Amino acid sequence: MQAxxxxxxxxxGGTALTKNELAAKIxxxxxxxxxxxxxxxxxxxxxxxxxxxxPDTRKMPTAQG
Numbered sequence: 001m002q003a004x005x006x007x008x009x010x011x012x013g014g015t016a017l018t019k020n021e022l023a024a025k026i027x028x029x030x031x032x033x034x035x036x037x038x039x040x041x042x043x044x045x046x047x048x049x050x051x052x053x054x055p056d057t058r059k060m061p062t063a064q065g
Contacts (some may be wrong), residue, residue: 039052
């Protein structure tokens, strides 16, 4: 256990985030989650894909797959 504890201390990026930094990260993740929920709501039985850059584009099947 001591070896694991020392490895955790030596690991880079192990600094604790402040409350404001954590709140900002949570807000960004929630915003991204809401955006994905909106995209999922746009899908229906026929439409299985959404292009976020060009709504008129779709992936086309070819002879080789």
